[in-house]
Amino acid sequence: MSRYVLQFYKQGYMKYISHLDLLRLFKRSFKRMEIKLQHSQGFNPHPKMSFVQPLSLGYTSVSEYLEFETNEYEEPNHIIQKLNEAMPDGIGIAACRAIPPSKKTLAAMVEYASYELKFKTNHICDWNEKLEEFLQQDKIIILKKQKKSKNLVEQDIKPMIRDIILKDSIVDNNIITLTTTISAGSNFNLNPENLMKSFCTFLDIPFEKEAISIERKELYCSTSEGNGLVPILKIEFKN
Amino acid sequence: MTLTEQLDKLLMKVEKPARYIGGELHSVNKDLNNVKTRFGFAFPDTYEIGMSYLGLQIIYHILNNTDSVFCERIFAPGIDMEGLMREENLPLFTLETKTPAKEMDILGFTLQYELSFTNIINMLDLAGIPFKSKDRSESDPIIAAGGPCAFNPEPLADIVDFFMLGDGEEVLKKVCEIHQSWKARNGNKREFLEEVCQLKGIYVPAFYEPIYNENGVLQAIEKKYEKAPDKIEKNIIEDLDTVDFPNSNVVPLIEVVHDRAVVEIFRGCTRGCRFCQAGMIYRPVRERSQDRIIDIAKNQIASTGYEEMSILSLSTSDYSKIEPLVTDLMGMCKQNNVSLSLPSLRLDSFSFNVLEQIQGYKKTGLTFAPEAGTQRLRDVINKCITDKDIYSGMEQAISLGWTSVKLYFMVGLPTETYEDLDGIAEIAKNIMDIAYRMNGNKRGRFNVTVSVSNFVPKAHTPFQWCAQDTMESFEEKHRYLREKLRKIKGVNFNYHGTETSHMEAVFARGDRHVCETLIKAWSLGCKFDGWREHFKYDKWLQAFKETGIDDNSYAFKAGNPEDILPWDHIDCGVSKEFLISEWNKANHCEQTQDCRRGCVGCGINTHTECKQEGTL
Numbered sequence A: 001m002s003r004y005v006l007q008f009y010k011q012g013y014m015k016y017i018s019h020l021d022l023l024r025l026f027k028r029s030f031k032r033m034e035i036k037l038q039h040s041q042g043f044n045p046h047p048k049m050s051f052v053q054p055l056s057l058g059y060t061s062v063s064e065y066l067e068f069e070t071n072e073y074e075e076p077n078h079i080i081q082k083l084n085e086a087m088p089d090g091i092g093i094a095a096c097r098a099i100p101p102s103k104k105t106l107a108a109m110v111e112y113a114s115y116e117l118k119f120k121t122n123h124i125c126d127w128n129e130k131l132e133e134f135l136q137q138d139k140i141i142i143l144k145k146q147k148k149s150k151n152l153v154e155q156d157i158k159p160m161i162r163d164i165i166l167k168d169s170i171v172d173n174n175i176i177t178l179t180t181t182i183s184a185g186s187n188f189n190l191n192p193e194n195l196m197k198s199f200c201t202f203l204d205i206p207f208e209k210e211a212i213s214i215e216r217k218e219l220y221c222s223t224s225e226g227n228g229l230v231p232i233l234k235i236e237f238k239n
Numbered sequence B: 001m002t003l004t005e006q007l008d009k010l011l012m013k014v015e016k017p018a019r020y021i022g023g024e025l026h027s028v029n030k031d032l033n034n035v036k037t038r039f040g041f042a043f044p045d046t047y048e049i050g051m052s053y054l055g056l057q058i059i060y061h062i063l064n065n066t067d068s069v070f071c072e073r074i075f076a077p078g079i080d081m082e083g084l085m086r087e088e089n090l091p092l093f094t095l096e097t098k099t100p101a102k103e104m105d106i107l108g109f110t111l112q113y114e115l116s117f118t119n120i121i122n123m124l125d126l127a128g129i130p131f132k133s134k135d136r137s138e139s140d141p142i143i144a145a146g147g148p149c150a151f152n153p154e155p156l157a158d159i160v161d162f163f164m165l166g167d168g169e170e171v172l173k174k175v176c177e178i179h180q181s182w183k184a185r186n187g188n189k190r191e192f193l194e195e196v197c198q199l200k201g202i203y204v205p206a207f208y209e210p211i212y213n214e215n216g217v218l219q220a221i222e223k224k225y226e227k228a229p230d231k232i233e234k235n236i237i238e239d240l241d242t243v244d245f246p247n248s249n250v251v252p253l254i255e256v257v258h259d260r261a262v263v264e265i266f267r268g269c270t271r272g273c274r275f276c277q278a279g280m281i282y283r284p285v286r287e288r289s290q291d292r293i294i295d296i297a298k299n300q301i302a303s304t305g306y307e308e309m310s311i312l313s314l315s316t317s318d319y320s321k322i323e324p325l326v327t328d329l330m331g332m333c334k335q336n337n338v339s340l341s342l343p344s345l346r347l348d349s350f351s352f353n354v355l356e357q358i359q360g361y362k363k364t365g366l367t368f369a370p371e372a373g374t375q376r377l378r379d380v381i382n383k384c385i386t387d388k389d390i391y392s393g394m395e396q397a398i399s400l401g402w403t404s405v406k407l408y409f410m411v412g413l414p415t416e417t418y419e420d421l422d423g424i425a426e427i428a429k430n431i432m433d434i435a436y437r438m439n440g441n442k443r444g445r446f447n448v449t450v451s452v453s454n455f456v457p458k459a460h461t462p463f464q465w466c467a468q469d470t471m472e473s474f475e476e477k478h479r480y481l482r483e484k485l486r487k488i489k490g491v492n493f494n495y496h497g498t499e500t501s502h503m504e505a506v507f508a509r510g511d512r513h514v515c516e517t518l519i520k521a522w523s524l525g526c527k528f529d530g531w532r533e534h535f536k537y538d539k540w541l542q543a544f545k546e547t548g549i550d551d552n553s554y555a556f557k558a559g560n561p562e563d564i565l566p567w568d569h570i571d572c573g574v575s576k577e578f579l580i581s582e583w584n585k586a587n588h589c590e591q592t593q594d595c596r597r598g599c600v601g602c603g604i605n606t607h608t609e610c611k612q613e614g615t616l
């Protein structure tokens, strides 16, 4: 049994396929390549393959991760090459790394995600100053729907924001580009749309979901010491 | 803003945006500089339905195998997408290159069911193409159509420039060749149509004119272009092994209705059920060889990564070497970790043996189609199943541990009486009795679903002269059955809507007059009529009224064999004499044998050879 992590991008029209569709695409691609995936035990066995952090429909990404296990060892370069032959335009494999087997999935190790957010606005202000003011609030409260009861509850997202930066301070054609690193994963997770909504409310400008384009740049976990971040691909495994 | 930028904006807002993006594995893109014919294959329903249709994969594959032809796909957008497209003035486009449909050279619609006709009009409207041939300019695409409903093309005669009858594999390539030389010499549309109508199986409706007398009775179908054929004979591929078949299907990125590898094992049917249009228009039976089938199946699995495969034909078990074929397929699928699904198997011991192996513990999904409740009525419709067949099949199923079966019946069949409906209930009851007898008190939780559809008389069948039941009568029969079946424990009942069956009957035997109604109904908001949630019967009634068409005179019309029928100039190869004799035999409850036991003279052998004749 061998375990891998695969880094891929999702661009162009492929942002419109859901993560279930993408999972099926990978499953079929492995089958075409005749790479046998390890299957779970039980009544309804399914291949051991999962995304480290599913991407919302409509987002592009330059760095997504798929974790999977095969029955036999395959050369990572071979996997990259073969998979790329079968991928539709817009999806490509950037890297593949064999990693040591573990009970803990990579999905359980993710802590942060970085995004680039582009939106169109006529609003004129000193964006850097506004961002600073936004982040300097004691609390940044959003209303979040609870999964079960569907009640709206207040949530302070401030601790989940690591940074928001106006990218290169370019304010071009009314298009504002921000990059942000925020919590992601099973413990704390902040949806970048909610962050944007909150920022727009703070600025008192309308928030339009369709007017924002979002691209995921990277997924991270923490380094073993300090509070640095390391991309999932470069994750270190202790023996 | 370009079309793609505009599209991007809309896709953020719609349900299942991947319906509109293309880019699937094995979808085709071509350098437009080398392309001489741009063919838009238009499916008048959603992506999920169209992509499940094998004919699309075949045509797409065959056309794109020709370097100078580029076939792109176009589907009916969902209601939400359509609304946004209209708001933003985004025209109907192809999936492959996002080119407006209006820029295609030929736009070919497939006609799978009558209730998709309003979608054709809607798609033309979304494309910005005038509906009627006579209103289109030289720069508009040529509108073509094919598929089973092309055998009664008349309701669409004012819309479609040319129809293709029968197997399309070879003639489509020829049509494209003619298109290219015609385009090179800058011809006009009339010249193109004059040329293609010389090809076998091509019907140009503008070259014919139905003549009615003052009572509205069809008198003749007059030719308007001397060189057009008197009768349009369908195309027949004699040997399926000689035509190309997709080895690498386009693999949808989203879930579609049938998402699997599929090989057609034969075309046609020898059984001769008298209500069945497919059984007549696809004659004679032509089989693909076992080697070819296995070969294609292997290639498809290897090239697509599909985890399921299926075979396609009218009556699977009739394949002459079905046992070795299925055994081979099972072995191949097992080796490749692919699950096999086998539709419409006859319930004999071989089939049960196969189902045991391929379904394992999953003992659901057994279906059976006696079609009528008594032997008498089964004789009328020539459905050669006996009570004994039904019960012995069920005994086997129950003894092997199956827990449910679905039985298909039709109501409103010619000569039907309430005794025949009692027969349906009796069959259900007898099956439950078998379950009690074999499984004891709890009947092993066995249950029967009785599914009833409404008989629709179709062109080119022995029942084409037959009136459809009135809607009141259908409803009365449904009520009667529901009451009867309710009393039997373990039996479920469901039935089709009568309103849609009525509409189907109008268009299945419609003439050129009903075209106005179609357009009217569309303008009143009718589309996706085959979808229960979108079907608007009140709007249809209004459309009939406003266009002065009496829908009942179409649906309830009982004709005489001497009548001239609107589709009389369309020759599906089965002779009218045969249909008449079958109609007479039906009225005398006489069966006609399966022609694998010996030719029964349907007439198709004057066009081609019948390889299955007398093979049983």
Ligand code: SF4
Pocket: B270, B283, B284, B285, B595, B596, B598, B599, B600, B601, B602, B603, B604, B605, B606, B610, B612, B613, B614
């Ligand atoms: S011509 Fe005879 S053998 Fe051929 S399909 Fe017709 S009935 Fe059958």
